[in-house]
Amino acid sequence: MPFDAVLFDCDGVLVDSERITNAVLRSMLRELGWEISEEEGFRRFVGRALTDEVGVIEEHTGFVVTDAWIAEFRRRRNDALVTxxxxxxxxxxxxxxxxxxxxxxxxxxxxxxxxKIELQLAKVGLDEVFAGQVYSGMETAFSKPAPDVYLAAAAGLGIDPARAVVVEDTPTGVQAGVAAGAVVLGYCPPDSFAHHEPAVLLGAGATRTFSSMAVLGDLIQSF
Structure with missing residues (x-):
């Protein structure tokens, strides 16, 4: 086998959640007076933890982001994801x-x-296949682009992270996988500004990119 384990990002790789989540966020930002477009919302927030971007929100709205506001965002987001x-x-x-x-x-x-991760996996029927092997960057010292969550996943599987392959779709995620020492494959479906161009992910350190999940298994085995 070319690798000892395969580590997947979730949003944009396993589930088509980014448009849903970003729509909820933009709705709440409009309530604060920031008329942000869908494209700008993706550029600014996709692939980043919302808690790491509170400064951007405060800069554009003058609103001091509170734990209650983030909790309300997560509640609305979860309701939309379930639907x-x-x-x-x-x-x-x-x-x-x-x-x-x-x-x-x-x-x-x-x-x-x-x-959110477990809700999404259960919604699409992937909860059992990943049972016991779900890792959240919110539970590590630093989230992506730091490698912490991928290092935690490798440790949980009992493998050297350098013997893992990571599947990602954002520059921050690619950087996290590379920093962990893994080989990173970048998912870039065509005709979607919700995902980045191959050159962007390659520039972030991805070894290869691919445009269809149908080829992923063969691509991994080709190494």
Missing amino acids: DLQPIPGAIDAVQQIAKLYEGRIAVASGADRH
Whole structure:
């Protein structure tokens, strides 16, 4: 086997959640007086922990972000995810194939809070395949682009992170995987500004990029 384990990001890799989450955030920012476009919302916030971006919100709105405001965002976000969330096309089959190939040595390592990760995995039917191997950047000292969550996932699987392959879709996530010492594959579906161009992920340190989850298993095995 070319690797000892496969570590997946969640949002934008396993589940098509970014448009849903960003729409909720932009709605709440408009309530504070910031008329932010969908494209700018993606550019500023996707791939980053909201708690790390409170300064940007305060700069544009004058509103001091509170724990209560973040809690309300998460409540609205979770309600929207329960209603509208769908898996990334081909992701379920790819995960099942890779889980079988690697005899369960897979994990989710996301910058999101644990409740969101587990809600999303359950919604699309991937909770059992990742049972016991879900890691949240909110539970580590530093979130992405720091490597902490990927180091935690590798430790949980009992492997050297340099023997892992990471599947990511944002520059911050790619940087986190690279900093952990892993090989990083960048997911770049075509015709979607919700995802970054291949050159952006390669510039962040991805070894290769791919545009369809249908090829992921074969791509991993090609190393």
